[in-house]
Amino acid sequence: MSALVLDAPSPTLPRQWAQQAQLLERQHDRLESLLTGLIERHAVPDEGRSPQQLDADRQDCGRLLRQLGFHLRLEERWLSRLHSFCGGHRSSHRQALTLAADGWAVGQTLRGARLPWLMDLQEWFHQHRHGVDAIAYRRAEARARGQS
Numbered sequence: 001m002s003a004l005v006l007d008a009p010s011p012t013l014p015r016q017w018a019q020q021a022q023l024l025e026r027q028h029d030r031l032e033s034l035l036t037g038l039i040e041r042h043a044v045p046d047e048g049r050s051p052q053q054l055d056a057d058r059q060d061c062g063r064l065l066r067q068l069g070f071h072l073r074l075e076e077r078w079l080s081r082l083h084s085f086c087g088g089h090r091s092s093h094r095q096a097l098t099l100a101a102d103g104w105a106v107g108q109t110l111r112g113a114r115l116p117w118l119m120d121l122q123e124w125f126h127q128h129r130h131g132v133d134a135i136a137y138r139r140a141e142a143r144a145r146g147q148s
């Protein structure tokens with residue numbers, strides 16, 4: 001899958017929920033993969049990474065934050081259109097963004113602080129995807145079917 005799917009809004013974003021849901025699920029897969037990779041890389045002590053790898057670790061964490069923010073905004077927009085984005089879901093997204101930003105404020109310069117932060121984000125993401133998101137996506141699917 002192209003990295004462009006997460007990197008920037010596209011003028012060709014799908015208009016139908018079925019395709020939107022597929023795109024959101026691909027973003028979920030990509031974010032999970034990115035998180036897993038970053039956790040594996042940050043489990044390696046600094047001495048085991050080259051200066052270029054250390055720089056890439058930091059840059060990819062920044063990329064993770066941008067992609068997570070873009071994904072959450074897109075999901076909020078599309079679920080809201082189908083009246084399937086509730087206040088609890090919004091609060092959960094805010095919680096994740098706060099967790100992400102607060103952790104990055106420290107981890108941006110302190111590599112040793114990133115591993116627990118990444119693991120917390122991974123835990124939130126996994127629970128959210130298979131809990132709140134799964135329920136909202138089913139609701140959106142039912143509403144989209146009712147509109148067609």
Ligand SMILES: [Fe+2]
Pocket residue numbers: 075089093128132133
């Ligand atoms: Fe969500």
